[in-house]
Amino acid sequence: MGKFLPAGSSRRLMAAVVVGTALSALASDSKAAASGPSTDAVSDISRYCQACWRNARLHPDSWQDCTQEVIVRLLQTIEPDKWTSLLKQENEDRKEFLRAIDAVKKRTQRARKGSSLADEVADRRNAPEAARNELHEELKNVSHRILSDRQNRILRMTCDGWSIPEIADELSTTADRVSDEKYKAIRKLRKELHG
Numbered sequence: 001m002g003k004f005l006p007a008g009s010s011r012r013l014m015a016a017v018v019v020g021t022a023l024s025a026l027a028s029d030s031k032a033a034a035s036g037p038s039t040d041a042v043s044d045i046s047r048y049c050q051a052c053w054r055n056a057r058l059h060p061d062s063w064q065d066c067t068q069e070v071i072v073r074l075l076q077t078i079e080p081d082k083w084t085s086l087l088k089q090e091n092e093d094r095k096e097f098l099r100a101i102d103a104v105k106k107r108t109q110r111a112r113k114g115s116s117l118a119d120e121v122a123d124r125r126n127a128p129e130a131a132r133n134e135l136h137e138e139l140k141n142v143s144h145r146i147l148s149d150r151q152n153r154i155l156r157m158t159c160d161g162w163s164i165p166e167i168a169d170e171l172s173t174t175a176d177r178v179s180d181e182k183y184k185a186i187r188k189l190r191k192e193l194h195g
Contacts, residue, residue, distance in 0.1 A: 041083040045071065048087055049101060056105045059112065066104045073100040146192050151185035154178055 049067040058066065074083065077100070078093050086097045147155070150171070157167045164182070168175040 038084060041086075042071070044087055045074070045083065045097075052101050052105065056109065058105065058108050062108055062112075066108055069104045070097075070100045073103070146188050147185050151181055151188075154182050155185050155189075158182060 046067050049070050050063055053060075053063045053066055074080075074086075074097060077096050078086070082093050085091070086094050153171070154167055157170070162170070164175045164178050168178045171178065
């Protein structure tokens with residue numbers, strides 16, 4: 001079965017199974033329901049987690065997986081009958097809950113950071129020479145009228161596959177400054193091209 005699932009799916013599937021099993025056991029066994037987390041507690045935790053994911057600017061597609069991972073961590077560290085107090089009282093259990101959220105958030109951000117670098121700018125160094133020349137020509141036709149020389153240079157270097165830190169080193173400035181200039185240049189170009 002594992003060979004038909006995308007990478008990482010088996011872990012999420014296991015988390016879903018664990019959470020589903022825990023919740024179904026709570027619903028079917030009144031004794032467990034009395035001592036375990038109520039569906040309200042799980043809903044409150046889920047809503048709290050979603051607010052955390054939104055504030056951390058995680059992609060909404062990852063929210064459910066992140067929340068499930070937090071719940072799995074809670075199942076491992078905090079007795080389910082104490083879940084109702086996680087959002088109400090400052091205690092060790094709440095600290096553990098917040099640590100679980102933080103760990104999941106950081107892991108997801110690290111994973112996103114690695115993949116978003118590839119999404120931010122395609123590596124044009126591996127593109128055919130003709131494609132790079134065509135991109136430079138299009139850029140030259142439009143940009144010389146509306147962009148500063150510095151913004152033009154930053155965009156050309158970006159098209160050639162230079163990273164923001166590499167451009168900053170070359171221009172003897174900070175990466176934040178280059179990123180800001182690049183953003184403004186792209187915004188100007190979009191406005192010019194799309195009216």
